[in-house]
Amino acid sequence: MSLDTMKTVKNCPKNEQEWNQRAELKNCSQFHQSCTDKSNFRYHCLPNTVLQTLVEVCAPMIHASEYCCEFNSQGALVQRNYKADCRNHSQPCTNSYPSTEIFRYQECYAMNSQVAVKVGVGVDKSKNKGSGIGFGFVIPLGILIFCSILLISGWIYIRKRSNDNQHDSRHNTDEHMDETTIKLNPEDDKFYKINLW
Template identity: 35%
Template sequence: MDSTGKVRIMSMIISFAFFKAGNAMSCETSLITSIPIKRCPRNELEWNTRAALLNCSSINQTCVKPDKFEYHCILNENVTGLVEVCAPSKHVFEQKCLHFHTGGKLIQESIINCSSGPITCPKAYRSTEAYKYQSCYDSVNENRIENDRCGQRIGLDKSKSCDNNEIVMIATGIIVFTVVALVLLCVFIKYYRKRRRRNRRNSGNVEPTKTDQYLLDTTHV
């Protein structure tokens, strides 16, 4: 075999090895360990503290060796929140944030990039180093804080816009209230006028209609 052939074979072996390392393994037990959380660790100390608390390696599973079943804190499936989960680690070869796919029961790249922010992620990193790239969590945290603010004090902070659905609901409520108030006002006015005419008729002091007035005028001529 010539040198060119050897180079090609070596390239194929290396590519296959990277492909296997990059692809996360699906694990049924990971789904059981998935827990929603408001905030992920911000540094290595916090990450290791949470990892020790969950103790993923002690969980009974048949997917990987115990020391390869590791703690993660990543985006949820809809990238609207955060989850802590025990899962086989993976290598990421794109500048993407990670999320836990409940259907596949595995960790995979999300649609959110980690190539922006104070600390950008490299083109290759391990899933257990996600805490280093806080920009992955920032968008979720900002949305949660804004939604909480809108839910508690809608319209107080003019620099922040509430969720569109909340605005539509509020506007609809105002319109319905206004319409109901106008209908009740019309009913009250109509009832008041009817009652006033009845009282005058009963007292014998009924104002003549235009036709009666015309007949009276022609009689006196």
């Protein structure tokens, strides 16, 4: 059910008031789900490491400790990001905090350097449905591979033609230049073959 509620956003709330306003707009209690108690199915705004963006989503709340939270769209769950330790932030996270209070730790939105999540950057999910590998990566890679194959094939073709032409011209020259017939004595009717090569 969480994936059905997921929407990419350009930024996440910066304080409790903004969080509560966005949570009210999202209205997670309207969604019928069976994964948790209705009161635990809550609004979240979190980095999504799969889509490399920020997402608003309704999901079961977790208690995080020492690490920033993230939404894993492949597992459809809120989880700790063990690559994002928040204990040394300017506003360090507590030993245990509810995932619905991540707005208190704004650096968590910007520190996911392994996925280049930045505050203020987002993608519209409706334009990017799929397995998590965007067309922005697959299409240029395919074009690069195609052009490389084309370039290598062209180079091989030109080299082959060049070698064939050199061989043909040498072979033709050899046929015409191997022997020559000359008359040594003008008064004599005898011709002699001389090898020039």
